[in-house]
Each structure stands twice: as C-alpha cells, then as structure tokens.
Amino acid sequence: MFERFSREARDVVIRAQDEANSLGHDWIGTEHLLLAALHHPEQPGAATLVRLGITTTSCRAAVAGVVPGAREDLGPEDAEALRALGIDLEAVRRRAEESFGAGALDAAPDSGRTKRGRGRGKGEGTLTRHVPFAARAKKVLKQALREALTRKDRGIGVEHVVLGVLRSEDNISLALFARLGIEPEVVRELVLDDLRTAA
Structure with a gap:
C-alpha cells in the first residue's frame, strides 16, 4: 500500500512517529497523523485545516491536552x-x-527500540524510539487508500490521510476534534470542496 503514497504522505507517516516520540507517547495514533499532516500546510487537506486556523502548534497543544505524555518528569x-x-x-x-x-x-530512549533519526530539527544522528501504530491509526491509513480509490485518484496524498483521520470515531479522535473546535463531517466537506475546486 505504501508504494501508492506520495512523497508528502510518506513524510506524514514518518513525522507521525517523530510527533509521538516528542510527546512521549508509546504509540502512533490518529492524533499524530493529523499533527504530522499539518507539517505540509500547502498540501490539499492540510491547507483546508490551516485555513480554518489549525496549526501544528494548536494541534500539538490539543493532542497534549487529550493524551498527556507518558514520560513526564516528576512534579x-x-x-x-x-x-x-x-x-x-x-x-x-x-x-x-x-x-x-x-x-x-x-529519560533515555530504550536502546533495544531505537534507530537513527532523519534530523528533522533534532540534529542529524539523533536517536528516536520505534513506536508502533495503534489499530486506529492503521485504520486511518486503510481509509486513506479507500478515499483515494473512491475519488479515482492515482495515489494517496496528504488529503487522503486527512480525510481518513476525519472519519475517525474513536474517543481520542473525537476529543481532539472537540479541543480543536471542529466538526469532522463539516471539515470533511470543506476538504472535498477544496479538492473539487482544485480539479
């Protein structure tokens, strides 16, 4: 399936792991995929979110508010x-x-589950933990494929990942949408409208 992902959509998947690591989470969820998509504000789907006032900063704050970090210092x-x-x-x-x-x-990364990072603002050669995808994130990636097939698009882009995330109905996604002040069905329609306009 990943061979059908655009360069930017592949980067979303990679950045989702970086985001999970930076937030101290032990999984990659829908929230990390949405946050990673916002790193491509010029791409369809993400551009719609940015137009609505959703930024990486506001999304990261919303994610942290919904799912606190697992590796927080003692207070x-x-x-x-x-x-x-x-x-x-x-x-x-x-x-x-x-x-x-x-x-x-x-806190140090688990040496049995680390790999060299890609240097995304962390410096070349930094260590990042391997973080597995939660079932809900895997579902979003499958949904991204369905979105592309439904639209008869040749590949899977950032817009398809965003559309997949907006279909999520798990408690974490719903809490994230509420914190961001968005109604997923309304935003889905806006993304689809933007795609129709761009076509």
Missing part, C-alpha cells in the same frame, strides 16, 4: 510524596549525577 507533588516516605528526590538526583554525570536520571 513537586511527587517529590513531596516521596519526601513523606523519607526519600529526598533532589538528593537522589544529585548523587546520581555525581556518580554518573549530569542528566543521569533523564
């Missing part, structure tokens, strides 16, 4: 709870850094 409440048990988090951090160097307790 002051956590430190206080540990202190009540006789554990001084700052003392532990200080000793670890004295023994193993600065940042010794910072």
Whole structure:
C-alpha cells in the first residue's frame, strides 16, 4: 500500500512517529497523523485545516491536552510524596549525577527500540524510539487508500490521510476534534470542496 503514497504522505507517516516520540507517547495514533499532516500546510487537506486556523502548534497543544505524555518528569507533588516516605528526590538526583554525570536520571530512549533519526530539527544522528501504530491509526491509513480509490485518484496524498483521520470515531479522535473546535463531517466537506475546486 505504501508504494501508492506520495512523497508528502510518506513524510506524514514518518513525522507521525517523530510527533509521538516528542510527546512521549508509546504509540502512533490518529492524533499524530493529523499533527504530522499539518507539517505540509500547502498540501490539499492540510491547507483546508490551516485555513480554518489549525496549526501544528494548536494541534500539538490539543493532542497534549487529550493524551498527556507518558514520560513526564516528576512534579513537586511527587517529590513531596516521596519526601513523606523519607526519600529526598533532589538528593537522589544529585548523587546520581555525581556518580554518573549530569542528566543521569533523564529519560533515555530504550536502546533495544531505537534507530537513527532523519534530523528533522533534532540534529542529524539523533536517536528516536520505534513506536508502533495503534489499530486506529492503521485504520486511518486503510481509509486513506479507500478515499483515494473512491475519488479515482492515482495515489494517496496528504488529503487522503486527512480525510481518513476525519472519519475517525474513536474517543481520542473525537476529543481532539472537540479541543480543536471542529466538526469532522463539516471539515470533511470543506476538504472535498477544496479538492473539487482544485480539479
């Protein structure tokens, strides 16, 4: 199926993994695909979203609001709870850094599941974790193929991925749409209108 994806649509799939990693998520979901599509604001589908005021920044904030990061640092409440048990988090951090160097307790990628990144703003040669696709994201990619076939398009572009995401009815997607202030069926029609106008 991926041989039918345009260069930009393939980049959406790759960037979705980057977005999941940057948000500390252990899966690639519909939310990451939508966020990755917005990295191509000139492409059909994404351009419609941008025209509606949805940006990578607003989408990332909405995603973070719907699905908090899995690798968040311990906060002051956590430190206080540990202190009540006789554990001084700052003392532990200080000793670890004295023994193993600065940042010794910072989250590190799982060495068994890492690969060299493509240098997208993170610098060449950065390590990124391999993140699997959630079933709902796989469904969106299959839906993107159906969208292309229905429209009799030769390949799968960013617009088909966006249309697939907008068909998602899982709780996370619906919560994301609500945070972004969009009604998916209305936006689908706007994307289709834009495609008809461009044809």
